[in-house]
Structures are given as structure tokens and as C-alpha cells.
Amino acid sequence: MTFNACKPKGAGSALSGNAAERVYIPPGQHDEFYNFVSGGFSGQMTVYGLPSGRLLKLIPVFSVNAENAWGFSEETKPMLNTSHGFVPWDDLHHIESSFTDGMPDGRWMFANSNNTPRLARIDLTTFATAEILEIPNTGGNHCSPFTTENSEYVIAATRFSVPPDGPASDVPISSYKENFKGHISFVSIDKETGEMDIAFQLKTPGLNFDLSSAGKGVSNGWLFISTYNSEQAHTLLEVNASKNDKDFIMAINWKKAEEYFKAGRGKKQTNVRYAHNKMNHETFTATSEIKTEVTVLDVTEFDDLVYLIPCPKSPHGADVSPTGEFIVGSGKLAALIPVFSFAKIQDAIQNENFEAELYDGIRVLNYEAVLHGEVEKPGLGPLHTEFDEKGNAYTSFFVSSEVVKWDLKTLEIIDRHPTYYSVGHLMVAGGNAKRPYGKYLVAYNKITKDRFLPTGPELAHSAQLFDISGEKMELLLDFPTLGEPHYAQAIPADLIKDKSVKIYDINANKHPYKTNGEAEARVVRESSNVVRVYMTTIRSHITPDVIEGIQLGDTVYFHVTNLEQDWDMPHGFAIKGANNSELLVMPGETITLKWVPDRVGIFPYYCTDFCSALHQEMSGYARVSPRGSSTPITYYTGEPRTE
Numbered sequence: 254m255t256f257n258a259c260k261p262k263g264a265g266s267a268l269s270g271n272a273a274e275r276v277y278i279p280p281g282q283h284d285e286f287y288n289f290v291s292g293g294f295s296g297q298m299t300v301y302g303l304p305s306g307r308l309l310k311l312i313p314v315f316s317v318n319a320e321n322a323w324g325f326s327e328e329t330k331p332m333l334n335t336s337h338g339f340v341p342w343d344d345l346h347h348i349e350s351s352f353t354d355g356m357p358d359g360r361w362m363f364a365n366s367n368n369t370p371r372l373a374r375i376d377l378t379t380f381a382t383a384e385i386l387e388i389p390n391t392g393g394n395h396c397s398p399f400t401t402e403n404s405e406y407v408i409a410a411t412r413f414s415v416p417p418d419g420p421a422s423d424v425p426i427s428s429y430k431e432n433f434k435g436h437i438s439f440v441s442i443d444k445e446t447g448e449m450d451i452a453f454q455l456k457t458p459g460l461n462f463d464l465s466s467a468g469k470g471v472s473n474g475w476l477f478i479s480t481y482n483s484e485q486a487h488t489l490l491e492v493n494a495s496k497n498d499k500d501f502i503m504a505i506n507w508k509k510a511e512e513y514f515k516a517g518r519g520k521k522q523t524n525v526r527y528a529h530n531k532m533n534h535e536t537f538t539a540t541s542e543i544k545t546e547v548t549v550l551d552v553t554e555f556d557d558l559v560y561l562i563p564c565p566k567s568p569h570g571a572d573v574s575p576t577g578e579f580i581v582g583s584g585k586l587a588a589l590i591p592v593f594s595f596a597k598i599q600d601a602i603q604n605e606n607f608e609a610e611l612y613d614g615i616r617v618l619n620y621e622a623v624l625h626g627e628v629e630k631p632g633l634g635p636l637h638t639e640f641d642e643k644g645n646a647y648t649s650f651f652v653s654s655e656v657v658k659w660d661l662k663t664l665e666i667i668d669r670h671p672t673y674y675s676v677g678h679l680m681v682a683g684g685n686a687k688r689p690y691g692k693y694l695v696a697y698n699k700i701t702k703d704r705f706l707p708t709g710p711e712l713a714h715s716a717q718l719f720d721i722s723g724e725k726m727e728l729l730l731d732f733p734t735l736g737e738p739h740y741a742q743a744i745p746a747d748l749i750k751d752k753s754v755k756i757y758d759i760n761a762n763k764h765p766y767k768t769n770g771e772a773e774a775r776v777v778r779e780s781s782n783v784v785r786v787y788m789t790t791i792r793s794h795i796t797p798d799v800i801e802g803i804q805l806g807d808t809v810y811f812h813v814t815n816l817e818q819d820w821d822m823p824h825g826f827a828i829k830g831a832n833n834s835e836l837l838v839m840p841g842e843t844i845t846l847k848w849v850p851d852r853v854g855i856f857p858y859y860c861t862d863f864c865s866a867l868h869q870e871m872s873g874y875a876r877v878s879p880r881g882s883s884t885p886i887t888y889y890t891g892e893p894r895t896e
């Protein structure tokens with residue numbers, strides 16, 4: 254076996270003969286799967302069709318998006334509010350479906366932000382972000398958003414241990430061992446509405462939590478979290494957090510934790526501040542509320558909540574097999590893949606087969622006792638493992654740049670295939686579910702080098718589609734991604750497509766500044782420096798298309814209601830010089846653009862979306878006069894009139 258640091262041999266020749274046919278979706282036909290892909294440092298989520306690799310949509314989540322005014326319109330600004338104020342960007346790593354009985358149910362996708370810790374819920378009827386919840390006591394929400402078998406909870410755990418929030422957090426950084434803590438949040442999901450709420454947090458000794466999987470099937474009720482920096486280093490982690498031969502997978506009995514929480518055993522912490530942002534689907538307007546309380550259970554005060562499983566060496570993925578029996582740890586620096594058995598973990602706990610007690614009394618299970626076995630010489634730099642429906646596991650290898658297929662029972666390697674290049678996450682359709690769909694595997698690569706036409710110093714990351722229906726993996730397709738792809742979810746199109754919203758019913762629109770038809774379109778001077786424009790759009794005119802009486806120093810709000818009730822008939826709105834984005838208004842929706850004119854003159858505005866043969870005519874003029882001018886508020890479309 255040879256290990257290539259980056260570029261595998263035979264990079265160009267590894268393609269199956271009829272690959273083109275197998276990914277070809279003829280014009281007008283639909284893909285079999287929706288593939289929801291994280292955008293990494295773009296902060297967004299993208300949706301591709303599989304097997305075609307066609308980009309269907311970019312869903313803005315944690316970053317502003319000028320294309321559809323996400324974070325620019327008055328209605329959406331509160332969605333990006335945090336306890337630190339408006340945060341226009343984040344780093345979205347992981348996406349996970351909502352589950353019912355361990356299977357994707359097509360209702361929501363959850364996403365994490367890694368920098369300013371937040372969770373998002375995306376509504377799959379509208380493909381829009383419906384809710385964002387900030388996570389307190391947390392520094393880097395990487396280990397997130399992993400959901401339990403019935404999405405009772407979405408788990409969010411801190412990547413960087415930090416002192417708990419509050420004034421006592423001003424401590425020397427060198428006091429990491431004493432003062433820095435890990436927090437694992439259990440965010441409850443309302444069965445009907447999907448609404449998120451932090452039910453409770455577990456406080457742990459200072460460790461870095463990386464990734465997690467909830468138990469399912471036989472291990473339902475448990476949670477497995479990979480940790481690194483078991484050394485509790487606070488500087489030069491590259492060296493100081495790579496000393497121990499083994500770090501840990503933390504096994505948490507979350508059903509027990511829930512019992513303790515319900516029995517009132519947690520402590521209320523009231524010095525936290527975190528934002529809870531919700532989009533109201535009747536007003537299209539988000540609200541942001543700052544919450545100030547969270548219930549915390551300190552795991553060191555309970556002896557049956559948390560155990561540590563030794564895992565070589567700086568584990569990244571901790572992945573649970575479809576039956577829930579096996580837990581696969583992928584140590585980034587390990588030369589083997591340990592596979593742990595849930596049944597053996599339970600036995601070891603019962604028989605008190607512990608090899609140590611660390612970090613204020615957390616018991617460490619005996620490695621040999623809980624091990625199902627080790628995959629020998631699998632590759633270099635294992636990161637993540639997914640599963641198919643036939644008892645196989647697939648592990649990504651960053652350093653040796655390959656995907657390796659192995660048998661979960663025998664731990665024999667069945668196949669290996671190079672990736673181009675340096676694969677991070679990989680995803681099997683339904684590969685984290687109880688009954689994986691199998692069929693396709695996608696490798697998400699960090700480096701593309703020569704795979705696409707060069708585009709200057711910055712190159713696209715990529716996804717590579719494999720057919721995994723046979724014994725050997727077959728590479729079918731490369732496609733570039735937006736931002737950096739980490740985790741993804743592919744779910745059958747049938748679970749989603751018929752529920753997709755086509756228009757918003759204009760009669761159900763409860764936006765406070767909605768305009769009920771063109772006859773009500775108007776311009777109102779609300780105060781000495783606020784002007785509101787109640788504006789409508791319908792093919793092919795904007796009402797009003799003449800506006801006078803605005804004065805320098807005014808703040809103007811354009812409340813644009815799109816009167817269309819046809820699918821795929823948005824109109825856009827933009828005005829010259831606005832320090833803002835355009836609006837893209839869906840049929841039946843109302844959105845607001847704030848404009849503070851900076852000079853006197855005539856300002857054209859127009860529809861930005863080529864909506865009809867007379868789209869170019871869909872425009873208007875706003876006149877801005879000096880402060881104190883006698884020009885009255887005037888507005889019309891067609892027939893001049895004065896208020």
C-alpha cells in the first residue's frame with residue numbers, strides 16, 4: 254500500500270465507462286435525491302440534485318445574501334441578531350435532517366454555525382431559514398447539529414472549551430484546567446412547529462468536542478461525542494493536544510440526563526444572554542428575543558451520565574451504525590479505526606470495568622472491553638464514516654485522499670477509491686439513518702487543484718459522486734460546490750417535492766405594511782424624517798412609479814408587496830445609491846428596503862428580475878429635495894395626483 258500525500262495515482266483514469274449515462278438527467282426531468290450541502294465559510298447551505306450534481310438553490314442561513322435581501326431587508330435583519338449584535342457571517346459545517354423513527358422525515362434541516370455559536374432550522378416547504386438559536390456557554394459550535402432518533406433533541410456541543418458565560422469568565426487563559434468547561438446543549442424540537450428551545454445543558458470538564466452521533470435502535474437514548482485535547486492544553490495545540498496516545502469518545506446517557514433535568518436536578522444559570530430568532534410566516538417578519546436563563550447539569554455531580562471511551566488518536570468522526578450497535582471512531586492521527594460495541598459498553602458499565610477516573614471523577618471504560626475490533630491499515634488520516642443498507646461502512650481519509658469501504662462485522666477492507674483531493678466529509682444517501690438508502694456516496698473534497706479550469710488563486714471545493722450499489726465503488730461525477738462543503742444530507746425527492754410551497758396566499762399575508770392592491774399603494778410621511786412607501790408590483794409596473802416629496806435626511810422604507818399569485822413570479826426592487834441589497838419579493842409576500850438618500854436629485858428604481866416582455870419598463874423615479882423644501886408628498890402611476 255502506498256500513501257500519497259495529496260494526489261493519488263491514476264487520477265484521470267478512474268472513471269467508469271458509462272458514467273455519463275448514469276448521472277444524466279434529461280432536460281425537464283427531475284433528480285432522484287435532494288442533496289443539502291453545507292457551505293462552510295460561506296455560511297450558507299446549497300441544494301443539489303443527485304445524481305446530476307445540478308445546483309438547485311442556495312439557501313442563505315448565517316450569512317447575508319444580497320441576492321434575496323437575507324440580512325438586508327428590515328424583515329430578515331433580526332434573524333442574524335445575536336447577543337453580540339448583528340453578525341452578518343458564519344461558518345456552517347454540518348447539516349442534519351429531522352428524523353422520525355431514525356429516518357429523515359423531510360420536514361426540516363438543521364445547521365450549525367461554528368464561529369458565533371448558533372443553530373438554524375430550515376423549513377423544507379419553503380427552503381428558507383425559519384429559526385436561529387444562539388447557544389450560550391459555548392465557544393465554537395462545531396459539534397452540532399446532531400439529532401436524536403425522533404429529533405427529540407438537536408445536540409450542540411462546544412468545540413473550544415471556555416469558562417461559563419458571565420463576569421467570572423475573566424480568568425487567565427493558562428487556568429484552562431480549572432476554569433474552562435465544556436457545555437453540551439440539548440435543544441428540544443417542538444413536534445408540530447419545529448421550534449427550538451434549549452431544554453438543558455450538560456457542563457463537563459474542559460475538553461474540545463468535535464463531532465457526535467446520537468444512538469439509534471439498540472443504542473437509542475445515548476449520545477457519542479468525539480473529544481480531542483484530552484491533554485487540556487491551551488497553547489500550541491498542534492503539538493500539545495497531540496501527545497496522548499488516546500483521546501476519548503464521550504458516551505452520554507441522555508435519557509438519564511433528561512430524567513435528572515425533569516426531576517429538577519439542574520441549576521438555573523441566569524447570567525447568560527443568547528438570541529432566539531424566529532421568522533413569522535404570516536408577517537414574513539422575524540423577531541429576535543434575548544434570553545437570559547439556561548438550566549445546567551454538572552456531569553461531575555452524577556455518576557451515571559457520562560463515560561469516556563479511549564479512542565486513538567485525536568478522533569474526529571464518531572459515527573453510529575444503522576442498527577445502533579457499532580460506534581466508529583476516526584482518529585485523525587491513528588493508524589487504525591476502532592469500532593466499539595454498544596452491548597460491550599453496557600456490559601463494561603455494569604461490571605464496572607473501568608481503567609481510570611479522570612477529570613474530577615469521570616470514569617474511563619476499559620478499551621479492550623468495549624472494542625468490537627479494529628480495522629487494520631485502513632489509510633491515513635481517517636475523518637468520517639457513513640454506512641449503507643448492506644452492512645458496509647465507508648470512511649474518508651484526508652491524508653491518503655481516499656474513501657475506503659469495509660465490512661462492519663468482519664472489519665475486512667472491501668474496496669478503496671482515490672478522491673480528488675483530500676476528502677473531508679463523505680455522505681451516503683441516508684448514511685446516518687436507521688435504514689440507509691445507499692446507492693450513492695458523495696465525497697466532499699477540500700482541494701481540487703487541477704480538476705476544473707483554473708480560476709485564479711481561489712479554486713472551488715468539490716463533490717464527487719460514487720455509485721456504491723455494487724461491490725466496488727464507481728466514480729461517476731465531479732461537481733464544484735459553493736464555499737467549503739462539510740457534511741451533507743441526501744434525501745429522496747419524494748419526501749419533499751410535493752410539499753413545496755409555490756406562492757404565498759396574498760389574503761393570508763399579515764405583514765403590517767402590506768398593500769392590499771394597487772388602489773391602496775401610497776406614500777406616507779410618518780414623521781419629520783420617516784417616509785413609508787406602500788408599494789406593489791405586478792407585471793409589468795411598480796405602483797407608485799413616481800414619488801416626490803422625499804427630503805434629504807429622510808429615512809425611506811419601501812414596503813414592497815408582490816401582488817402576483819403565480820408560481821415562479823417574483824419581482825425585484827432596487828434604487829440607485831442605496832447602501833443596501835436588492836429585494837426579491839415572492840408572489841404574495843411583502844418585504845422592506847430601507848433607503849437613506851444621500852443627495853438631492855432623481856433616483857431611478859426598477860424591478861431586478863426579468864419578469865415579462867415589458868420588464869425593462871417596470872421602473873420608476875423618486876425625487877429627493879433639500880430638507881425644508883416645499884415639494885409636497887406626491888405619488889402616482891399613470892395619472893398624476895397629490896395627497
Ligand code: K7E
Nearest residue numbers: 346636677678739740
Ligand atoms: Cu469538516 Cu465536520 Cu467541521 Cu470533518 S468537519 S471535514
Ligand code: CUA
Nearest residue numbers: 860862864868
Ligand atoms: Cu418585475 Cu421585472
